Amino acid sequence: xxxxxxxxxxxxxxxxxxxxxxxxxxxxxxxxxxxxxxxxxxxxxxxxxxxxxxxxxxxxxxxxxxxxxxxxxxxxxxxxxxxxxxxxxxxxxxxxxxxxxxxxxxxxxxxxxxxxxxxxxxxxxxxxxxxxxxxxxxxxxxxxxxxxxxxxxxxxxxxxxxxxxxxxxxxxxxxxxxxxxxxxxxxxxxxxxxxxxxxxxxxxxxxxxxxxxxxxxxxxxxxxxxxxxxxxxxxxxxxxxxxxxxxxxxxxxxxxxxxxxxxxxxxxxxxxxxxxxxxxxxxxxxxxxxxxxxxxxxxxxxxxxxxxxxxxxxxxxxxxxxxxxxxxxxxxxxxxxxxxxxxxxxxxxxxxxxxxxxxxxxxxxxxxxxxxxxxxxxxxxxxxxxxxxxxxxxxxxxxxxxxxxxxxxxxxxxxxxxxxxxxxxxxxxxxxxxxxxxxxxxxxxxxxxxxxxxxxxxxxxxxxxxxxxxxxxxxxxxxxxxxxxxxxxxxxxxxxxxxxxxxxxxxxxxxxxxxxxxxxxxxxxxxxxxxxxxxxxxxxxxxxxxxxxxxxxxxxxxxxxxxxxxxxxxxxxxxxxxxxxxxxxxxxxxxxxxxxxxxxxxxxxxxxxxxxxxxxxxxxxxxxxxxxxxxxxxxxxxxxxxxxxxxxxxxxxxxxxxxxxxxxxxxxxxxxxxxxxxxxxxxxxxxxxxxxxxxxxxxxxxxxxxxxxxxxxxxxxxxxxxxxxxxxxxxxxxxxxxxxxxxxxxxxxxxxxxxxxxxxxxxxxxxxxxxxxxxxxxxxxxxxxxxxxxxxxxxxxxxxxxxxxxxxxxxxxxxxxxxxxxxxxxxxxxxxxxxxxxxxxxxxxxxxxxxxxxxxxxxx
Ligand code: NAP
Numbered sequence: 095x096x097x098x099x100x101x102x103x104x105x106x107x108x109x110x111x112x113x114x115x116x117x118x119x120x121x122x123x124x125x126x127x128x129x130x131x132x133x134x135x136x137x138x139x140x141x142x143x144x145x146x147x148x149x150x151x152x153x154x155x156x157x158x159x160x161x162x163x164x165x166x167x168x169x170x171x172x173x174x175x176x177x178x179x180x181x182x183x184x185x186x187x188x189x190x191x192x193x194x195x196x197x198x199x200x201x202x203x204x205x206x207x208x209x210x211x212x213x214x215x216x217x218x219x220x221x222x223x224x225x226x227x228x229x230x231x232x233x234x235x236x237x238x239x240x241x242x243x244x245x246x247x248x249x250x251x252x253x254x255x256x257x258x259x260x261x262x263x264x265x266x267x268x269x270x271x272x273x274x275x276x277x278x279x280x281x282x283x284x285x286x287x288x289x290x291x292x293x294x295x296x297x298x299x300x301x302x303x304x305x306x307x308x309x310x311x312x313x314x315x316x317x318x319x320x321x322x323x324x325x326x327x328x329x330x331x332x333x334x335x336x337x338x339x340x341x342x343x344x345x346x347x348x349x350x351x352x353x354x355x356x357x358x359x360x361x362x363x364x365x366x367x368x369x370x371x372x373x374x375x376x377x378x379x380x381x382x383x384x385x386x387x388x389x390x391x392x393x394x395x396x397x398x399x400x401x402x403x404x405x406x407x408x409x410x411x412x413x414x415x416x417x418x419x420x421x422x423x424x425x426x427x428x429x430x431x432x433x434x435x436x437x438x439x440x441x442x443x444x445x446x447x448x449x450x451x452x453x454x455x456x457x458x459x460x461x462x463x464x465x466x467x468x469x470x471x472x473x474x475x476x477x478x479x480x481x482x483x484x485x486x487x488x489x490x491x492x493x494x495x496x497x498x499x500x501x502x503x504x505x506x507x508x509x510x511x512x513x514x515x516x517x518x519x520x521x522x523x524x525x526x527x528x529x530x531x532x533x534x535x536x537x538x539x540x541x542x543x544x545x546x547x548x549x550x551x552x553x554x555x556x557x558x559x560x561x562x563x564x565x566x567x568x569x570x571x572x573x574x575x576x577x578x579x580x581x582x583x584x585x586x587x588x589x590x591x592x593x594x595x596x597x598x599x600x601x602x603x604x605x606x607x608x609x610x611x612x613x614x615x616x617x618x619x620x621x622x623x624x625x626x627x628x629x630x631x632x633x634x635x636x637x638x639x640x641x642x643x644x645x646x647x648x649x650x651x652x653x654x655x656x657x658x659x660x661x662x663x664x665x666x667x668x669x670x671x672x673x674x675x676x677x678x679x680x681x682x683x684x685x686x687x688x689x690x691x692x693x694x695x696x697x698x699x700x701x702x703x704x705x706x707x708x709x710x711x712x713x714x715x716x717x718x719x720x721x722x723x724x725x726x727x728x729x730x731x732x733x734x735x736x737x738x739x740x741x742x743x744x745x746x747x748x749x750x751x752x753x754x755x756x757x758x759x760x761x762x763x764x765x766x767x768x769x770x771x772x773x774x775x776x777x778x779x780x781x782x783x784x785x786x787x788x789x790x791x792x793x794x795x796x797x798x799x800x801x802x803x804x805x806x807x808x809x810x811x812x813x814x815x816x817x818x819x820x821x822x823x824x825x826x827x828x829x830x831x832x833x834x835x836x837x838x839x840x841x842x843x844x845x846x847x848x849x850x851x852x853x854x855x856x857x858x859x860x861x862x863x864x865x866x867x868x869x870x871x872x873x874x875x876x877x878x879x880x881x882x883x884x885x886x887x888x889x890x891x892x893x894x895x896x897x898x899x900x901x902x903x904x905x906x907x908x909x910x911x912x913x914x915x916x917x918x919x920x921x922x923x924x925x926x927x928x929x930x931x932x933x934x935x936x937x938x939x940x941x942x943x944x945x946x947x948x949x950x951x952x953x954x
Pocket of ligand 1: 152153154155241247248249262280281282283284285286288303304305306426447475476477478531590595
């Protein structure tokens with residue numbers, strides 16, 4: 095029912111797409127009293143479930159969870175027939191929902207949006223369809239799905255085949271009958287893996303062309319899971335709420351068992367239970383660290399490979415079906431019904447395209463580097479231009495004609511995956527930068543729709559007309575999305591999550607991997623903080639609370655949450671002895687840090703007595719002496735010892751290739767200022783004099799330290815300069831204490847909540863130095879003469895009270911003519927960079943530090 099182009103219809107909102115998200119969005123907008131038009135290119139509701147009609151198409155989230163939850167009545171009136179419903183049943187469900195909620199009158203079918211542009215003076219979108227129809231609206235909402243734009247066949251000769259061609263993503267409504275046919279399937283992702291066993295039942299000969307083998311586990315389809323049904327029956331609201339605040343949108347008990355430390359029996363038991371359960375979030379939860387730790391991931395991956403080898407009888411085929419080029423979970427794992435078993439059938443053949451790539455599709459079939467195959471039908475199960483394809487596929491022009499496609503040419507940029515700067519009132523449901531495809535879509539869809547509806551309700555109540563994210567908020571969110579991905583194994587895979595399946599698509603991790611729960615929390619906070627990071631305008635109104643919703647590295651935030659939950663007492667409330675005991679227990683429980691070649695303990699004879707030291711020698715070549723780094727541990731001159739900083743010293747040693755000598759100087763309150771600093775200088779003198787015995791190159795000595803250890807390292811450099819020796823090549827100061835002035839802004843911003851607090855710093859100072867001594871350059875090196883000091887690398891952390899004095903020291907050194915490299919640990923706290931093996935996001939910072947240490951010395 096296309097309307098004449100000359101009379102644009104007016105609506106408050108246009109929604110594109112009538113799948114799960116579009117239907118619910120329509121329902122919510124109507125509830126707000128808005129006039130809405132839904133434009134849908136298909137002939138009916140259903141979205142992905144309208145198009146993907148290939149044999150075997152099913153959901154792979156249990157139907158107990160893959161369902162609308164916003165209306166208990168709707169839930170009561172529908173009963174799913176099995177654990178994983180077929181495509182026809184899911185389509186039927188969406189038809190039922192549309193009818194039951196009376197949504198159809200506002201949906202226009204067979205209407206494809208071709209272009210849309212923002213009219214700034216009118217503050218409205220004009221949307222054009224393929225029928226030439228124009229619609230004007232205030233709010234423009236894309237409910238176009240993440241996996242809706244099929245990837246065009248990127249295989250030579252694809253148009254030449256004379257037989258039947260099918261795409262899993264555009265399956266004919268009348269179905270396909272392969273009885274007696276020679277059929278090729280290209281692609282072994284979820285669509286291929288679901289359809290291959292059923293196509294094999296009909297075809298006289300089936301040849302599967304596999305480029306990358308995929309991990310798949312048996313779905314064990316059947317009745318809906320009894321445990322989930324019981325929980326729902328007991329307390330539906332509690333169950334749904336648990337889903338909303340879970341990591342993946344399906345309630346599970348997240349494990350805290352680590353792959354590396356679990357016994358073989360526990361590993362096997364957890365894996366077999368997940369294999370038997372047949373749920374995606376189960377097999378992704380065998381170990382807590384399988385998504386981030388290669389060794390842990392390998393355990394799960396190898397167990398799956400074992401299963402494949404035990405199912406597939408031909409060893410060569412089995413091996414070809416075993417995924418080995420990506421970590422488990424970094425490409426979307428699949429659920430199957432008899433997939434691997436299908437390869438035991440005599441008429442089914444696997445062609446490994448890694449061994450014999452396709453040269454061309456021909457009129458008769460497919461030609462590989464080794465063979466020519468004749469077929470009656472070719473099925474493309476080759477996937478989608480995921481997450482961005484459907485959005486940039488429409489010509490969307492925002493303010494000043496900015497095209498979405500152009501804006502996203504280097505990768506999508508969004509705030510919360512919901513909106514993008516330059517496109518006012520343009521919303522994306524489950525857009526890039528939101529959990530979407532990594533989660534139970536129905537939960538994520540409801541969350542997005544509810545957020546958008548809440549936002550529009552707020553705008554209506556406040557008399558506001560436009561909303562748009564700020565550039566700062568958007569870049570902050572993009573950074574956060576990438577930070578979350580960077581600590582996982584995901585970026586290592588050539589997956590569609592990374593845009594790697596579409597030639598020419600920028601490599602960019604598309605979804606938000608921080609979890610449905612963390613994401614919901616962020617969205618809620620944005621709204622409750624007056625729509626932080628959005629500019630909202632209306633007649634006589636222009637509101638903007640600019641800012642970034644998540645600046646902290648995600649794993650640092652997790653550590654803080656964990657520590658808060660552990661309820662540890664603040665160190666400053668303890669005696670020095672109790673604080674030391676607490677720290678020793680923490681060190682005991684910490685991961686050990688990387689292997690190095692050799693670790694030996696010894697004593698440094700200094701005038702005050704013997705100081706314990708630990709020497710770390712790098713593994714491997716070259717043989718012979720190395721540069722030497724004398725390291726001083728952190729702990730506010732009161733706490734810490736050789737054990738507390740052992741993992742960091744190993745890391746510094748392994749990364750820099752230098753011999754590291756960690757020195758345990760004397761501590762306050764037993765021995766106060768300036769003992770620690772004098773010990774440090776004495777240790778440097780000793781190390782310099784004993785370089786050969788330590789296996790080091792004489793004259794190539796640097797100092798390093800963290801926190802108070804960096805304080806004494808910096809002081810040692812000043813003392814060495816004044817004493818005209820020993821020569822120090824460089825100073826690495828990690829989050830150093832360089833001043834006793836606690837009034838800098840970083841003390842105000844970060845004085846509480848990030849482990850090193852203002853109160854703790856005061857506690858340290860009180861133990862270490864009298865107020866009258868705190869301005870002495872041997873306590874506050876920033877106040878000393880900085881000329882002629884060794885070049886420096888200074889690390890500061892965003893959430894550290896000491897951040898600003900570290901920056902001040904770097905600037906003051908530069909002003910005094912001393913080269914100073916400032917490494918800003920973005921999103922880190924005073925302690926997190928040093929948490930080797932715990933805080934993964936600290937690794938790139940430590941890599942930079944290791945490089946800086948190496949740069950202090952002449953090239954070998
Ligand atoms: P996919 O996972 O991207 O798989 C496409 C397959 O085609 C891959 O094996 C790919 O190999 C192969 N391929 C692509 N281009 C090729 C070429 N030029 N030559 C040879 N092989 C080629 O796509 P999909 O199977 O349609 O699944 C996409 C996503 O949709 C899934 O990951 C899932 O999220 C969703 N889905 C869900 C279900 C469900 O159970 N609910 C069902 C279907 C789909 P490479 O890996 O080497 O690129």
